[in-house]
Amino acid sequence: MIRYTLKCSAGHGFESWFASATAYDDQVLRGLVGCPVCGAVQVEKTLMAPAVRPARKAGGEGTAAAGPLSAPASEAEAALAALKREVEKNSDYVGMNFATEARRIHAGAAPERAIHGEAKPEEARQLIEEGVPVMPLPFLPTRKTN
Template identity: 60%
Template sequence: MIRYALKCPQGHGFESWFQSAAAFDALKAAGHVACPECGDAKVEKSLMAPSIGTASKAPPSDREKVIADLRRHVEANSDYVGMNFAAEARRMHDGDAPSRSIHGEARLDEARQLIEEGIPVAPLPFVPTRRTN
């Protein structure tokens, strides 16, 4: 994906994302790129600074610290059940397994089904440690 800063002949500036430079050119040639303010399709790319990432040695942000703390807490206070998360959550909810804190992985359709059945689940903002290198 590529983001372009664009401008119409009336001076209205805006940004838009495209699959590639070729995709932008094809859409523009077909008249599908237009100014959102005035509708003019004579849009041109304008000068824009490239997006540059921060140095890898930058201190972690507050959000990263909170997520790291959450991960440590979850992993220390719950059982990792891997891809069996949906089945184990359902067994606990039905009384077929002892109730305890668990974490693991579930497909989106499995998670939706658990929620529809009234089984309390929540996504975690990290990948379990056991799945990372």
């Protein structure tokens, strides 16, 4: 994930997170990045300072907690990791076929079961408009994480 500091054509500054620099470029080209103040979709990156942690001090004072990088750094991260484990344990991953499979289940053409997967924003919007019960998940599928 990468965080960019952005500015709209009206001069409003804001920040947003993206999966990659390519994802940012793609979303801007498609007009999916908008100013939270005025809604303008003409946005550009502004000068940013990298987020760098200070060096650890010798002797253990002021050092970050030791442990693997994959260990949750906060209670919120731990709760999110627990939610992800529960979702993955109790539902079927259907990948990019999520919208199709959700419609089939809703129509009774496929067995009713919990599923999770990926859908483009427009597909998700259409599912909601059709009355298919869906919700976004606050994490990436395991296959898309490092």
